[in-house]
Amino acid sequence: MNPVVKRGDTVLQMHELTEADLVVLARADDAEAFRLLLERYQPMALAIALHQVSQSETAQDLVQEAMLQTYLSLDRLRDVTRFKSWFYGIVLNVCRNWQRRHSSYVLSLDLWDEYQLFSGIADPYEMIEEHELRCAVQQAVQSLSVKNRAVMFLCYYEGLRLEEIATRLHLSLAAVKSRLHEGRNQLKKHLTPSYPELSLTRSSKRRRPTMLNMKLIKVVPQEQRALVVLLDLPGRRVLPLWLNPMEGFPLAVLLKHVSQREAPNEPSSFEFVSNLLRATGGTVQAVHIEELQDQLLYARLLLQSLNGNQEVKARLGDALALAIREGSPILVADEIVRRIGMSLPPGESTTANQQLDQVVETLTAKTPFPASPGLPRIKEPHNLQFTEGLQRWELRGTFLFDQSGTHWQDYICGTEATGTEPGTMSGYLKARVPQPVGFADLRQAILADDYRGKHALLLAEIKTVGVEQQAGVYLRVVDPGRTRTSEEREQVTFQGTQDWTRSETQIEVPADSVFLLFGMSLTGKGQIWIKNVRLESV
Known part of the structure; x- marks a missing residue:
């Protein structure tokens, strides 16, 4: 049975709620509402990212980063009726930031719309951004059937209500709903072969998860990311987490100082936040690690302050750093550990630390990066007979x-x-x-x-x-x-x-x-x- 919401005397299925209704629920900490928003807009977001960057794997990573940014900053959305444009804008900005880090990104004069579609925007840079987003959405809907393109574009970029789309296109309301449904399914069908997670079904009823108390044991910096190791010693289970360098490397330094009882060479932002909490009478009671979407994790900080108990959502690296600094427990849903965790290897002749070292060695020996990454494109195929190993493959x-x-x-x-x-x-x-x-x-x-x-x-x-x-x-x-x-x-x-x-x-x-x-x-x-x-x- 699908989740339901009461509105007065009317009971609505969750999927019948408007975008604005779902945003309000998500702000009230209804994770199911946010998952439904992602279900509606993730396929288009992925298509936008694919239009912006050159590799499908990179596009997937960037969309996940955009989804996490969106969830953590949902309270900053001023107009709840503009969620999709806001979300697409975050996707576009995340892609732009990636482009700036990996290449010189030059804006073309072609971005100036000859029809001045955005003449109401005073800032010329905002005009460029709006046009770029519009082009990206237009490119994304090109994979749809002709009859569904206009409906999808008017709904997911122009932000028109269903009644307005029906009037604009001289269609019945039922026809608009049908074409939107077909368009979403077409877009998801196009993207699912490369991104099977788009087809994952959602649980109709979310049960309160069993939480495991885990200890942060190691942070192992690697070339392009850091391995964070959480340990459930009674259950002999390990949860490995890979963080980007901006989160993982400072966490490694902090863990070293705390474990060796050393003062850092210079104050960190973690120390500042910790001192600020103490000055205002606040403490971090616990850090919960939860799953926003399949293998997309975030943290929830449980704070106790003079104004009562509060919860704050945060990135994994930031939350774990505060947990280390404050000595707060780290709680992880048992289902997450069972699905993506690992067991310590057996061995009566080895200690738990030695077994943990084996796990770390196994994980760090692996690489998430493809063979022969970043090869320049050439005109003719090469090494088709594999006489040079995997060169060019x-x-x-x-x-x-x-x-x-x-x-x-x-x-x-x-x-x-x-x-x-x-x-x-x-x-x-x-x-x-x-x-x-x-x-x-x-x-x-x-x-x-x-x-x-x-x-x-x-x-x-x-x-x-x-x-x-x-x-x-x-x-x-x-x-x-x-x-x-x-x-x-x-x-x-x-x-x-x-x-x-x-x-x-x-x-x-x-x-x-x-x-x-x-x-x-x-x-x-x-x-x-x-x-x-x-x-x-x-």
Whole structure:
């Protein structure tokens, strides 16, 4: 049964509430209402991010960051009827910040709208921002059917009410509702092959979780993020958390000073907040780690002050730092620990510290970053026979998004000698665990210059062993606006076990194409090999 809300004598299903109603409930700490807001707007947000950045994995990370920022700053939204535009703006700003860190981002004079659609905005920079957001949303809805595009754009960018859309498009109210429903499902269907978490069902009734008292044992800085290790010693369970450097590195320094009873070289912001709380008679009673969405975690601080008990939502790094500084308990929902935690390895001859070191060594030996990251795009495919190992091949996939880091090696790739002829090599993708998370791709990406206006033909030989869900080869075209989703790729799929089989895949390459992506993919348990790869224009 779906959650319900009473409005006077009327009982409404949660999904029948307006955007403004859901925002009000979310501000009142109704997490289910916020999840429903995300369900409505996350597919469009992901499409906007894909339009802004060059890698689908990066887009997913940026949308998760935007969702967390939105949740933690929901009280700052001045107009509850403008949530979607506010949320999309946060997505756009997070993407811009990423672009500034990774490249020189130049605004084009083309952003000035010749029709002066935003002439009511005095600040020219706001005009640019509004236009950029509008363009991003327009690009996102291009993947929809013609009849649903206008309805989706008017609702999710222009912010019109359903009655206004019906009047504008000369449609009945029922037709508008139907097209909105179809448009949301189309957008989710386009994005789900690359982002399966969009299709996760929500629990209809949220039970109060059982909380475990865990201790922060280690913070291990790595090259591009920090591993935080929480331990439930009685249950012999470990919860690994990966934080970005801005949160994780200061936390590592603070833990070192506190554990060694040293004074920091200079006061930190954590120390300032802690002193401020004490000066106002406040204390941190506990820090709860909760889940906003699948593997998207945040913290809730339980504060006791002169004005009574209060709760404050915060990022994991900030909350954990206050817990360390104040000696406050860290409580984690048992369901989170069971799902993304790890057990300490058995061993009667080793101490708990030695077993914990083994877990840390295992986690830090893994990497969330794809093989051959950031390769410059070239015009012609290279190393199609794998004689140079995995040179020019890239490992991608949703399994790399796992926040705990426990699934970053669910799939592996490599090369091996094949057949009786000397020097014949093949590339492979293999699941390393019985139930791997998400999917993996081993692919190349090249410029589409020599294929525009033609068809690209991918030829290869494929072998599979024990594929339970799906494996195959694919060919995909990427256009400037990235409006063609991963679902639109041409592919040949296999299941089960089969010996070497010849495969042919062909796709039209329109004149506006930028990149060609080709390779093999594996979803779930099994193994796949590829050899004698050729890419031709026909």
